[in-house]
Amino acid sequence: MANEWEIKKEICEIGRRLYAQGFAAGNAGNISYRLSGNAVLCTPTQICKGFMKVDDLCEVDMDGNQLAGKRKRTSEVLMHLEIYRAAPSAKAVVHCHPPHATAFGVARVDIPTCILPEVEVFLGVVPRADYATPGGQRFAETVRPFVSKANTVVLSNHGTVSWGRTVERAYWYTEILDSYCRMLMLAKQLGHIERLPGAKVHELLDLREQFGAGTDPRRVHGGELCVNTEYGRGVTGEVEPDGAGDAAASPSDRAGDTSAEKGRHSADDFEALVKTITARVVDALRSG
Ligand SMILES: [Zn+2]
Incomplete structure (x- = not known):
């Protein structure tokens, strides 16, 4: 495992990418990493993610109490902690407001599946959590129903959150999702959106297992293979x-x-x- 200094540098680097991509306007977004034991590194409140330095970062315990850092921790870290509690394999969480994916959350349109191979392999179903006022425990709990079945969630009228084994991987899921949402919007303007047949989707889910990314939750829990098949029907x-x-x-x-x-x-x-x-x-x- 990388040392704490390296992880802090990675959080600052991913902050720069979030800002450069337009995923975190102003002071929006937050990033965290679970260290061993009870400690979690996180970004502070009221800071632009594009220009953070290592000593701007905070450390909290699993109840959200601040352990270290000269700046105040983000209030949204409570959502990150909820994810760490529900997903033992999650080591990093990235929350931001990527415009195309957030547009689906604002329009309350479910992210369709069975369209793009990369999304089937790396994301699977991206659920949409209910809206709650950002920051408190009620807001944190809106993601809980989905943590065992996904690695990325759209937050209604707010943004997205994704998690993974590293900060870069958690960020990467968000980037894939926003790029996908942009393609969906563009394709819809062209007319009809073609779905992949179920057999082809299963071939992609086989690939996912071969990549060592685990079994897609659709195969574990059952449920719909293709979500929101109405999207883009013209x-x-x-x-x-x-x-x-x-x-x-x-x-x-x-x-x-x-x-x-x-x-x-x-x-x-x-x-x-x-x-x-x-x-x-x-x-x-x-x-x-
Ligand atoms: Zn937010």
Whole structure:
């Protein structure tokens, strides 16, 4: 294990990356590392993560009492401690406000799965915790239900938190998530988002095990393989009027279609939708 000085330097380096990536505007975000025994290194409150020095860092016990450091510890360390209690393998926690992932938390949209290989292998399902006022014990407890089933959680209307064996790894999960959320938003603007078939997702989960990253919690606890399959289904997938017939069939009903065919279907679907709505408006006007 690296010595304490090296770990403090790593926390400052990851702080610089958080700030440089735009994941921690102003004084946002916090980082911690669990030392052996009862002690946890953490970042102080009211400091820009981009310019921290080793002697700015604090040390707390597992109840959040400050043991060392000239600056006051972050109030959000209580959430980090909750994660350390629930996940014995977690050695480091990174919390920040990466814009694309946080946008999903603000819109209260679940992060879809079964789309990008890297996300299936390294993150799996990214749950979304309820909102609570940042800083207190109630806020800390919002992540507890998910700690045994994930390594990254979106905090509703707030940000993200991720944890791992090293500070860099915890940070890395956040970076993968924010990059993924950005791709999802871009792809959605282009139209339809294609899902990977279940068999292909299982091949990725096999890879995860071969990399030594452990068994994906979806295989341990069961539950949905593909989360939020509605995301990116496109206009015609989201609005399915009664009686629109085959033209409004869902994308999953057209598994064999090529992309070009899908594009044509979308145009056909849209026309069918317009016809249906027009017919209903005319009916309503007549009966009125
Ligand atoms: Zn925060």
